[in-house]
Amino acid sequence: MVSARAVLIAAMASGQGKTTVTAALARSLVRAGQRVRVFKCGPDFIDPMLLERACGAPVHTLDLWMVGIDECRRRLDEAAREADAILVEGVMGLYDGTPSAADLARAFGIPVLAVIDASAMAQTAGAVARGLRDYGPVQLAGVIANRVASTGHAQMVAQSLRDIALVGALPRQSEALPERHLGLALPHELPRLDALLDELADALQLDDAAWQALPAFEAQDSAPAPAVPPLLAGRTIAIARDAAFAFLYPSNLDTLRLLGARLAFFSPLANEAVPETADAVYLPGGYPELHAQTLAGAERWRASIGAAFAANLPILAECGGMMVLAEEITDPDGGRWPMAGLLPGVVRMQARLAGLGAQALGTPAGVLRGHTFHYSRFETPLAPSLHTVRHPAGTPGEAVYCAGSLTASYFHGYFPSNPEAVALLFTEGGAWPAP
Structure with a gap:
């Protein structure tokens, strides 16, 4: 079977750094020679634009209700045949919404990689991770600790996770992705965007063994999309x-x-x-x-x-x-x-x-x-x-x-x-x- 490593990158709430971590991971994998496809869970226009710059490929939406389970399956199967890694950025908190990011992960057997903002916590990260795993439950593949202050801080987070892997850590950044009332600033407004993405990839401390241990997503022979009649031909x-x-x-x-x-x-x-x-x-x-x-x-x-x-x-x-x-x-x-x-x-x-x-x-x-x-x-x-x-x-x-x-x-x-x-x-x- 054709397969790719796949994770759904989620968090306990908005503002934890899902987009930043997803962009950093995508750019890091691309620079390592990986073929990467990124998706966004739920309706969103701005995050996909930024993530497209990070991975170099169009970023499509996955949503069990708006897109539909069959089209989501087709998109994922196509990505598994074309890429080495599939990253799906979640929306809001892992269990927020109907359907939620957790529902999407369970529907397709995609393990969850939890982003935890560790800037104001240490050992409590373990409680957050276990709660995210067990509430649903979901298959939790590991944690990426965001905004860690030091190597020692990251080690405290790792120890608190017990049987959950710390897949990576991202230190606090001096320059964040700018935001406004509808979300992040648009890519064309950020002249340093590619440099910033490279800096995030450089800063990401990825445990390669833990990443390689993540399960593969196997492409299926999904049904073809229904034919679209040419109702606008000539217009x-x-x-x-x-x-x-x-x-x-x-x-x-x-x-x-x-x-x-x-x-x-x-x-x-x-x-x-x-x-x-x-x-x-x-x-x-x-x-x-x-x-x-x-x-x-x-x-x-x-x-x-x-x-x-x-x-x-x-x-x-x-x-x-x-x-x-x-x-x-x-x-x-x-x-x-x-x-x-x-x-x-x-x-x-x-x-x-x-x-x-x-x-x-x-x-x-x-x-x-x-x-x-x-x-x-x-x-x-x-x-x-x-x-x-x-x-x-x-x-x-x-x-x-x-x-x-x-x-x-x-x-x-x-x-x-x-x-x-x-x-x-x-x-x-x-x-x-x-x-």
Whole structure:
């Protein structure tokens, strides 16, 4: 059987250093000549961008609900055939969420490598590790102690683990990966990113014997993915992509191509117009609030999206994409910036999280799964055409606004979950009644 060493890198909570450790381990293995594939558990746009830089290969999402168990299996089997090591970064705490990172690990028999922030503890690390192992339980392959102060500190952690291996330790770093309200800073904003990744790899104290002792993940003959009908053949979809519109799943782009669409990228931040060849427009999420002044002055872009709307081109606007179509954005400092004005109302940034979690959008072609994550609210007189549904609660989620051929919401769709529904969005504009 073809196999690869595989671990799910998890922790007791967010903020323990999962991404830093995953990036350090990926870069360390790559520099040692290993072929490495990295996945992210649960919905996330930013961590995968950084991890892609660390390992040199696209980072896809694994999620038992949003992606589905069959597609997760196909992704893992493909990685096992192509790579020497598979790293899956968990989400939040190991047991948080429905489904959780622990559920994913158990579904595929992937051992867990626990990241423990040891900066304010020593022997208690053993209690944390045993609790993470036994609560579920999960197959705990070992621990990586993060932010250790010294070799002696690492030794105290190792002794506390008893029958659990200390696979590695990462000392406290003088330079951390910068964060903001939606997570880490974007890779293009970090000119020293590759140097920082190399420094993290240099600092990682990996016990090679313990790493080599980890069990292998064996590839199976998983069923092929269902065929995607070419429902968008001959159509060109213009996609905004720059620092303000960076939240794009690679799998979403793959799905559009499988549907037969031609993709044409453009940058509103560079004041580029919607391409004249476009048959539809996709405005993904990102950080428009950080670039509101530039977007407010991008008259060519604003005129072109207005013309596309007037011409009844289907427009799908997700989260940040919806924000720029409002009349105004109030940025985190209270500045007020005019936007495209296709939707009546204003967007106001706030310090408190406004929406988070898995959600589903009902369409005439079935359910499109996805999620939401935002720190702003949209104040509009426009009545929602429908609402998404929160998973697993089943309660109403994000408002979905349909105006002519425009569909806008804070909801981020995961296109592979229902390609037919996606095709409908880009051919009929999504202005449908709730099914």
